[in-house]
Amino acid sequence: MELPFAESYKIKVIEPIHRSSRNEREQWIKKAHYNLFNLSSNQVYIDLLTDSGTGAMSDCQWSAMMLGDESYAGSSSYHILKETVKRITGFEHFLPTHQGRAAENVLFSALVKEGDVVPGNSHFDTTKGHIEYRKATAIDCTIDEAFDTTSTHPFKGNIDLEKLEKVLKEYPAERIPFIVVTVTCNTSGGQPVSMRNLREVSNLAKKYGIMVVYDSARFAENAYFIKRNEDGYKEMPVKQIVREMFSHADAMTMSSKKDGIVNMGGFIAMQDEELFNSASVYNILFEGFVTYGGMSGRDMNALAQGLEEGTEFDYLDTRIRQVAYLGEKLKSFNIPVQEPFGGHAIFVDALRFLPGLPREQFTAQTLAVELYLEAGVRGVEIGTLMADRDPVTRENRYPNLELVRLAIPRRVYTNNHMDVVAVALKNVYDRRDEIKKGFEIVSEAPIMRHFTVQLKRV
Numbered sequence: 001m002e003l004p005f006a007e008s009y010k011i012k013v014i015e016p017i018h019r020s021s022r023n024e025r026e027q028w029i030k031k032a033h034y035n036l037f038n039l040s041s042n043q044v045y046i047d048l049l050t051d052s053g054t055g056a057m058s059d060c061q062w063s064a065m066m067l068g069d070e071s072y073a074g075s076s077s078y079h080i081l082k083e084t085v086k087r088i089t090g091f092e093h094f095l096p097t098h099q100g101r102a103a104e105n106v107l108f109s110a111l112v113k114e115g116d117v118v119p120g121n122s123h124f125d126t127t128k129g130h131i132e133y134r135k136a137t138a139i140d141c142t143i144d145e146a147f148d149t150t151s152t153h154p155f156k157g158n159i160d161l162e163k164l165e166k167v168l169k170e171y172p173a174e175r176i177p178f179i180v181v182t183v184t185c186n187t188s189g190g191q192p193v194s195m196r197n198l199r200e201v202s203n204l205a206k207k208y209g210i211m212v213v214y215d216s217a218r219f220a221e222n223a224y225f226i227k228r229n230e231d232g233y234k235e236m237p238v239k240q241i242v243r244e245m246f247s248h249a250d251a252m253t254m255s256s257k258k259d260g261i262v263n264m265g266g267f268i269a270m271q272d273e274e275l276f277n278s279a280s281v282y283n284i285l286f287e288g289f290v291t292y293g294g295m296s297g298r299d300m301n302a303l304a305q306g307l308e309e310g311t312e313f314d315y316l317d318t319r320i321r322q323v324a325y326l327g328e329k330l331k332s333f334n335i336p337v338q339e340p341f342g343g344h345a346i347f348v349d350a351l352r353f354l355p356g357l358p359r360e361q362f363t364a365q366t367l368a369v370e371l372y373l374e375a376g377v378r379g380v381e382i383g384t385l386m387a388d389r390d391p392v393t394r395e396n397r398y399p400n401l402e403l404v405r406l407a408i409p410r411r412v413y414t415n416n417h418m419d420v421v422a423v424a425l426k427n428v429y430d431r432r433d434e435i436k437k438g439f440e441i442v443s444e445a446p447i448m449r450h451f452t453v454q455l456k457r458v
């Protein structure tokens with residue numbers, strides 16, 4: 001008999017979590033104005049709000065923390081991290097930042113101006129936020145298959161080259177500071193971009209003299225999918241695939257809280273010295289001196305080790321198989337989920353789950369609240385609330401997909417927890433016909449409203 005698959009690690013430290021009663025949860029979520037971001041973590045049993053900064057560090061990462069050098073300038077931790085980033089990505093220059101959006105803030109301060117357009121695959125909300133904050137426009141050029149949750153295209157993060165070239169033709173090069181490719185594409189469901197697509201985007205960008213920047217939060221998961229599903233990469237080590245991916249980019253922003261497997265951190269890396277120099281000014285202004293940029297020495301040490309571990313096949317295989325385990329369970333209960341399963345999360349298709357609910361009543365948010373009430377499982381809405389209002393008309397934007405994301409922290413939960421999540425969602429699915437009303441907004445912020453929005457039941 002073939003031996004079954006098992007995790008590539010064992011557990012050394014544990015953290016207790018607690019169940020609650022439905023009655024308690026009803027009171028807590030009402031007090032939180034039906035916004036899951038407002039719950040305290042002790043009101044949550046299984047927290048799938050995000051895979052960002054929620055991973056478990058390894059013994060090697062914790063021991064690297066002790067060796068952190070907290071010198072203001074030129075610490076050994078900085079040099080270790082810079083050397084690791086160069087070895088893993090191939091980029092010459094590197095700036096640490098305190099997280100991914102800070103990297104966006106610094107790099108975009110150097111590159112994006114009013115009236116610019118930034119094409120890419122579905123931009124993440126902070127990326128889009130940083131573009132729109134500068135009165136520029138993000139243009140989504142993702143392939144159409146990404147918006148069909150039943151399409152089994154293996155690389156649904158891909159950029160549609162025709163859509164991209166149309167933008168490159170329509171606007172002068174001075175108004176396109178760069179093309180942003182998000183690997184994997186979080187907004188379209190943690191979907192990977194193929195190496196072929198990365199190569200073709202790079203070729204097209206070169207033809208028009210435009211830079212390519214990767215939003216790289218989950219670059220290692222992207223490389224894993226290339227290895228598994230793209231011809232010619234089966235035998236190639238993940239680290240080599242990663243180097244090839246970045247060889248098609250000019251710069252990267254990184255949220256280290258994902259594939260760096262640390263609780264806080266980010267960075268920018270690039271080939272061009274001139275860009276490094278101009279971004280350095282903003283780094284010092286917003287983040288800190290160029291050799292720490294918002295990170296402590298111990299955190300830079302842990303990140304360097306995390307980048308090594310996060311690009312190992314056995315780790316990635318354990319991680320992505322767990323995500324697929326949850327996906328398969330949900331599928332066995334006929335729950336509509338985005339396929340193929342993403343790298344960091346399972347995305348439940350709320351429009352197919354609750355087809356009768358009007359979208360103005362925030363279908364995905366309604367489903368996320370129901371899941372919390374059912375079992376204390378916290379997911380997150382990726383739908384109309386997150387899509388914000390149109391900056392010009394102030395009308396709600398209705399994105400192509402209305403999803404509840406169940407993001408799985410790295411090395412934190414077991415498959416038993418995944419079983420609880422799956423059954424909780426099944427129970428909600430079984431009573432879906434009774435869910436006839438959603439929510440309306442009581443108050444909201446002008447930008448990125450989903451974090452603080454207050455809701456009431458319709």
Ligand code: F0G
Pocket residue numbers: 049050051052099100101102124126127182186215216217218254255256257265266
């Ligand atoms: N880019 C992508 C693709 C992301 O998923 C995130 C964060 C960021 C940039 C910003 O990085 O949080 O370190 O400032 N995503 C988290 C999530 C918040 O839950 O998906 P950050």
